[in-house]
Amino acid sequence: NAGVTQTPKFRVLKTGQSMTLLCAQDMNHEYMYWYRQDPGMGLRLIHYSVGEGTTAKGEVPDGYNVSRLKKQNFLLGLESAAPSQTSVYFCASSSNFPNTEAFFGQGTRLTVV
Amino acid sequence: AQSVAQPEDQVNVAEGNPLTVKCTYSVSGNPYLFWYVQYPNRGLQFLLKYITGDNLVKGSYGFEAEFNKSQTSFHLKKPSALVSDSALYFCAVRDDSTDKLIFGTGTRLQVFP
Numbered sequence: 675n676a677g678v679t680q681t682p683k684f685r686v687l688k689t690g691q692s693m694t695l696l697c698a699q700d701m702n703h704e705y706m707y708w709y710r711q712d713p714g715m716g717l718r719l720i721h722y723s724v725g726e727g728t729t730a731k732g733e734v735p736d737g738y739n740v741s742r743l744k745k746q747n748f749l750l751g752l753e754s755a756a757p758s759q760t761s762v763y764f765c766a767s768s769s770n771f772p773n774t775e776a777f778f779g780q781g782t783r784l785t786v787v
Numbered sequence: 788a789q790s791v792a793q794p795e796d797q798v799n800v801a802e803g804n805p806l807t808v809k810c811t812y813s814v815s816g817n818p819y820l821f822w823y824v825q826y827p828n829r830g831l832q833f834l835l836k837y838i839t840g841d842n843l844v845k846g847s848y849g850f851e852a853e854f855n856k857s858q859t860s861f862h863l864k865k866p867s868a869l870v871s872d873s874a875l876y877f878c879a880v881r882d883d884s885t886d887k888l889i890f891g892t893g894t895r896l897q898v899f900p
Contacts, residue, residue, distance in 0.1 A: 678830075707888060714796075716892035717831075717877065724886050732887065764830060772819045772883045773838065778830035 697765030810878030
């Protein structure tokens with residue numbers, strides 16, 4: 675029972691490089707979220723999706739893009755990485771009922787040098 | 788605007804003593820409240836959630852939370868702390884008018900033997 679799987683788990687990028695983080699869930703959830711976790715800042719919502727083909731901005735969307743072409747996948751892209759994007763990124767999914775909990779992946783630790 | 792506040796960066800408690808981790812929230816619609824725990828280098832794990840009508844909610848590992856509508860609070864409690872409870876705790880709120888799941892900044896719980 676995989677739940678939410680994030681790929682890769684670790685990555686080091688040079689400033690200006692691009693990359694895509696992949697989140698896959700096998701629970702048939704409608705909602706998917708991308709967060710970043712930084713010391714003292716908690717989890718901040720980057721982008722989210724309420725269904726296949728939809729995306730919406732969260733609290734800190736600048737410098738990131740997302741796509742939800744398939745219901746089970748939610749991709750987070752960095753077109754031109756900056757040191758300020760060094761963080762731990764978490765993906766989560768949930769059903770569309772507001773009183774249901776979200777399930778989280780194990781995180782991706784990204785360092786931009 | 789939807790928000791969650793965790794006023795304490797760290798809570799220290801002796802093993803066997805009761806613990807409280809505080810959370811207050813602000814939403815425009817009906818609040819759906821959650822507590823999560825994060826152990827080092829792991830993703831977030833669901834602990835408990837508020838269900839309409841039950842002001843005292845029981846969850847995993849002996850934790851419970853008290854919902855107070857007039858104070859817009861959802862404090863996490865445990866009658867007798869264990870050293871193994873030491874972790875980072877996050878409060879989260881979903882606003883049924885926006886679909887966003889917003890987290891607080893987290894509170895580090897340290898339980899001393």
